[in-house]
Amino acid sequence: MCLSDSHLNILKDLSGPKGWQDDPREMSAYLTEPRGKYQGKTALVLLPDNTQKVADIVRYCAQHKIAIVPQSGNTGLVGGSIPTLAGDQVLISLKRMNRMRHTDPDNQSMTVEAGCILADVQQRARDIDCIFPLSLAAEGSCMIGGNLSTNAGGVNVLHYGNARNLLLGLEVVLPSGEIWHGLTGLRKDNTGYDLKQLFIGAEGTLGIITAATLKLSPYPHQKQTAFVAVPDPKSAVELLSIARRVSGGCITAFELVPRRGLEMVTHHMPGCRDPLETAYDWYVLLETTSSLNRDLLDLERVMERILEDALKKDLVLDGVIAKNDSESEALWGLREHLSEAQKHEGGSIKHDISVAISTIPEFLLKAADIVEALIPGARPVPFGHLGDGNLHYNVSQPREMAKSDFLERWEDLNRHIHDLVKDFHGSFSAEHGIGRMKTTDMARYKSSVELGMMRRIKAALDPEDIMNPGVILPAEISQEKA
Amino acid sequence: MCLSDSHLNILKDLSGPKGWQDDPREMSAYLTEPRGKYQGKTALVLLPDNTQKVADIVRYCAQHKIAIVPQSGNTGLVGGSIPTLAGDQVLISLKRMNRMRHTDPDNQSMTVEAGCILADVQQRARDIDCIFPLSLAAEGSCMIGGNLSTNAGGVNVLHYGNARNLLLGLEVVLPSGEIWHGLTGLRKDNTGYDLKQLFIGAEGTLGIITAATLKLSPYPHQKQTAFVAVPDPKSAVELLSIARRVSGGCITAFELVPRRGLEMVTHHMPGCRDPLETAYDWYVLLETTSSLNRDLLDLERVMERILEDALKKDLVLDGVIAKNDSESEALWGLREHLSEAQKHEGGSIKHDISVAISTIPEFLLKAADIVEALIPGARPVPFGHLGDGNLHYNVSQPREMAKSDFLERWEDLNRHIHDLVKDFHGSFSAEHGIGRMKTTDMARYKSSVELGMMRRIKAALDPEDIMNPGVILPAEISQEKA
Numbered sequence: 001m002c003l004s005d006s007h008l009n010i011l012k013d014l015s016g017p018k019g020w021q022d023d024p025r026e027m028s029a030y031l032t033e034p035r036g037k038y039q040g041k042t043a044l045v046l047l048p049d050n051t052q053k054v055a056d057i058v059r060y061c062a063q064h065k066i067a068i069v070p071q072s073g074n075t076g077l078v079g080g081s082i083p084t085l086a087g088d089q090v091l092i093s094l095k096r097m098n099r100m101r102h103t104d105p106d107n108q109s110m111t112v113e114a115g116c117i118l119a120d121v122q123q124r125a126r127d128i129d130c131i132f133p134l135s136l137a138a139e140g141s142c143m144i145g146g147n148l149s150t151n152a153g154g155v156n157v158l159h160y161g162n163a164r165n166l167l168l169g170l171e172v173v174l175p176s177g178e179i180w181h182g183l184t185g186l187r188k189d190n191t192g193y194d195l196k197q198l199f200i201g202a203e204g205t206l207g208i209i210t211a212a213t214l215k216l217s218p219y220p221h222q223k224q225t226a227f228v229a230v231p232d233p234k235s236a237v238e239l240l241s242i243a244r245r246v247s248g249g250c251i252t253a254f255e256l257v258p259r260r261g262l263e264m265v266t267h268h269m270p271g272c273r274d275p276l277e278t279a280y281d282w283y284v285l286l287e288t289t290s291s292l293n294r295d296l297l298d299l300e301r302v303m304e305r306i307l308e309d310a311l312k313k314d315l316v317l318d319g320v321i322a323k324n325d326s327e328s329e330a331l332w333g334l335r336e337h338l339s340e341a342q343k344h345e346g347g348s349i350k351h352d353i354s355v356a357i358s359t360i361p362e363f364l365l366k367a368a369d370i371v372e373a374l375i376p377g378a379r380p381v382p383f384g385h386l387g388d389g390n391l392h393y394n395v396s397q398p399r400e401m402a403k404s405d406f407l408e409r410w411e412d413l414n415r416h417i418h419d420l421v422k423d424f425h426g427s428f429s430a431e432h433g434i435g436r437m438k439t440t441d442m443a444r445y446k447s448s449v450e451l452g453m454m455r456r457i458k459a460a461l462d463p464e465d466i467m468n469p470g471v472i473l474p475a476e477i478s479q480e481k482a
Numbered sequence: 483m484c485l486s487d488s489h490l491n492i493l494k495d496l497s498g499p500k501g502w503q504d505d506p507r508e509m510s511a512y513l514t515e516p517r518g519k520y521q522g523k524t525a526l527v528l529l530p531d532n533t534q535k536v537a538d539i540v541r542y543c544a545q546h547k548i549a550i551v552p553q554s555g556n557t558g559l560v561g562g563s564i565p566t567l568a569g570d571q572v573l574i575s576l577k578r579m580n581r582m583r584h585t586d587p588d589n590q591s592m593t594v595e596a597g598c599i600l601a602d603v604q605q606r607a608r609d610i611d612c613i614f615p616l617s618l619a620a621e622g623s624c625m626i627g628g629n630l631s632t633n634a635g636g637v638n639v640l641h642y643g644n645a646r647n648l649l650l651g652l653e654v655v656l657p658s659g660e661i662w663h664g665l666t667g668l669r670k671d672n673t674g675y676d677l678k679q680l681f682i683g684a685e686g687t688l689g690i691i692t693a694a695t696l697k698l699s700p701y702p703h704q705k706q707t708a709f710v711a712v713p714d715p716k717s718a719v720e721l722l723s724i725a726r727r728v729s730g731g732c733i734t735a736f737e738l739v740p741r742r743g744l745e746m747v748t749h750h751m752p753g754c755r756d757p758l759e760t761a762y763d764w765y766v767l768l769e770t771t772s773s774l775n776r777d778l779l780d781l782e783r784v785m786e787r788i789l790e791d792a793l794k795k796d797l798v799l800d801g802v803i804a805k806n807d808s809e810s811e812a813l814w815g816l817r818e819h820l821s822e823a824q825k826h827e828g829g830s831i832k833h834d835i836s837v838a839i840s841t842i843p844e845f846l847l848k849a850a851d852i853v854e855a856l857i858p859g860a861r862p863v864p865f866g867h868l869g870d871g872n873l874h875y876n877v878s879q880p881r882e883m884a885k886s887d888f889l890e891r892w893e894d895l896n897r898h899i900h901d902l903v904k905d906f907h908g909s910f911s912a913e914h915g916i917g918r919m920k921t922t923d924m925a926r927y928k929s930s931v932e933l934g935m936m937r938r939i940k941a942a943l944d945p946e947d948i949m950n951p952g953v954i955l956p957a958e959i960s961q962e963k964a
Contacts, residue, residue, distance in 0.1 A: 184907055293728070
């Protein structure tokens with residue numbers, strides 16, 4: 001179906017003055033995403049500035065079976081916030097819903113609207129000497145509604161958990177246009193099904209998150225960052241166990257970096273240098289943080305103890321501890337520039353996988369064999385959140401291969417790596433979600449029992465399939481009524 | 483409908499030898515609960531010893547629309563594991579499914595069956611120097627399936643969260659008889675809706691949990707327990723904020739005790755004595771724990787610092803720090819014997835409520851006014867998990883009143899206190915769940931939007947309403963097809 005002028009005019013009215021955009025040049029920023037993999041079309045971008053307007057728009061769309069794509073910061077990597085090319089979907093941007101409604105220091109919570117930028121939320125928490133610990137590369141532009149709708153991960157999951165663990169309550173506009181007033185600062189509430197869980201990670205397919213009550217923690221004023229060489233991934237896993245135990249839960253980041261990745265970063269990224277004199281095969285970036293005063297807990301001694309214990313067991317070969325914030329930032333740079341550095345080495349085929357932490361060493365061996373058998377000379381650069389069992393298993397092209405030839409193998413390599421992940425009972429999308437990119441993986445790797453449950457839940461809450469159709473569940477699956 | 487002999491015989495066959503019980507004397511233990519408030523009837527208790535048998539039984543029941551009541555430790559307080567008196571429901575006990583399937587120290591996880599007793603799970607974790615931190619009064623007999631199905635709370639929620647936060651994966655027999663193989667040790671998995679969240683706290687209305695992969699933490703070898711007098715609940719809330727900040731997250735328990743409760747305990751419970759020389763109106767039991775070695779973090783100094791900071795602000799009037807485990811146990815006894823001690827003071831009308839922590843002082847003032855207006859002379863004994871915003875707002879009868887006259891006011895007082903809780907955007911069942919006891923509260927306090935969503939989810943997963951019908955959603959609500 002096509003959107004009639006009558007529909008468009010009514011929707012504009014519902015969204016109010018300044019509440020819409022239909023100039024193609026102005027709309028273009030909403031219709032493509034950071035990596036440029038997805039381009040969409042729409043006749044209208046709606047920009048409502050309060051929850052009631054969102055509800056009025058959704059109710060009208062439900063009555064007229066108009067499909068909706070919700071969008072906040074539009075920083076997702078899987079095309080979940082981009083309409084299809086059919087042009088028959090309206091896009092609702094939450095960016096004008098950016099009020100911070102309430103801060104409650106004694107409850108360690110704050111209530112913010114979906115369009116608040118993550119960095120602004122972090123800063124507001126910081127203003128009351130607290131931390132909202134969700135932290136990821138896009139934090140300067142991503143918005144809290146999208147963070148929750150995708151159950152965002154990032155660099156602090158090891159200690160604080162995913163976005164799901166940082167949430168106390170939600171306000172949601174349902175596919176019917178009803179508003180669910182689920183904002184609450186409660187830590188405990190066992191009155192029936194925990195409805196908020198449904199909307200976290202649902203990527204806008206079950207409703208539109210308009211506001212959230214977030215959980216804060218005391219700000220950790222102490223920090224220690226170390227970058228250490230380890231003999232192999234197995235040693236890294238054992239080092240993690242020691243670090244968790246010795247640090248008393250102060251370990252907040254534990255990132256794996258392979259030699260190949262470090263070389264790409266030091267070679268291509270200005271100002272990045274190898275902090276160790278000798279070359280080693282594998283590295284771990286680990287960080288401890290604490291809100292304890294230094295006279296009660298000296299994190300420098302904690303880090304030294306972790307490394308001493310690990311050295312005794314030959315789990316660590318060499319290492320450096322940052323003496324100050326700028327040294328810490330330099331060490332983090334080695335980790336954070338990995339994706340960017342890979343671009344200088346030609347094409348890169350990416351995976352965002354997780355397995356049980358204990359099985360990472362075996363997974364890495366088998367995955368490397370698969371890559372070599374499939375594309376001889378291709379160079380795996382597995383890196384990332386080992387502490388969460390989550391690796392970005394990126395593979396750089398063979399040096400002598402044409403980039404386009406290599407990138408044509410994207411789906412083939414994904415298939416083989418994800419098949420291996422399935423053998424390990426792992427996840428083919430640990431933190432990036434499904435969007436439009438991985439719906440075929442859903443069909444391949446999820447059991448019929450799981451898909452059946454998801455399909456029934458989708459049909460129960462969105463019987464007309466108007467909420468972000470085609471995202472998470474392939475169109476033919478979500479449209480088939482359970 | 484009634485259960486025919488043919489049905490009963492087939493169900494016995496499906497459950498196998500030793501897999502059922504139909505002797506009324508043997509069945510009686512399954513048909514009443516600890517407080518004796520609920521009595522049920524059934525023609526058959528099934529005791530399957532593996533997941534496939536559970537699935538076979540459920541599939542047969544689904545085909546023949548036979549209602550099922552799942553039960554594990556049968557320690558719940560709201561009648562959720564007791565069949566109705568109609569006698570047409572079969573009871574499935576999970577107690578024979580008590581294998582610990584797998585322990586994975588490097589992944590800090592273990593996989594256990596639903597019928598494992600909580601204390602045994604705690605011990606298995608302890609054997610590998612870890613803690614499974616779920617801890618509650620019934621831990622010697624409650625079972626992990628029920629703990630998860632009711633999203634159990636207990637005394638360690640402040641630091642470790644509810645049962646929901648301690649879970650990585652689930653195996654569930656769905657109302658169709660299909661098995662969902664969702665056991666996983668993954669920390670991160672964003673592949674569609676997080677299905678396990680649905681079954682946690684669903685009290686067996688959406689399926690039967692048969693096994694779970696649980697999250698462990700390093701065992702905390704250090705502990706400090708203090709019992710302090712505070713001027714009022716507002717000071718207790720401020721003390722909590724200080725304790726959270728100063729302790730660096732080591733604060734694992736923060737329990738409120740009123741003078742009236744302390745007097746009941748010291749008066750009625752043998753061996754319990756007031757640890758302070760002077761009488762004060764309010765007390766807090768606080769505990770810090772850590773897996774850090776004492777040479778790195780001395781929890782005694784941390785506790786002293788908390789109390790010093792609080793004394794400076796007149797938030798603490800007096801207090802005692804336990805010098806050893808037996809002193810710690812004595813202090814905990816003052817808190818743990820509160821319910822028992824109240825029995826010696828006649829009837830007690832109970833509430834299990836939560837509000838935002840910051841609003842507890844105001845809530846307590848208003849609740850006391852309501853109690854006095856409604857039943858002059860009745861004695862509120864609000865105590866419990868202030869650190870979670872969760873209080874057991876128990877009210878002892880006036881001294882001169884007949885117990886039965888007082889207890890007749892149960893529903894009336896509940897109504898008024900729960901109305902107040904609603905004004906505070908709180909929960910009328912913070913940790914005990916709904917069961918059969920609080921379904922009328924569901925109808926009164928949940929919005930039609932919330933009930934509508936729950937009803938649609940229930941109908942989507944259990945279209946024949948065979949799974950624990952009448953629990954959580956009132957029968958007329960859950961039976962009405964969405």
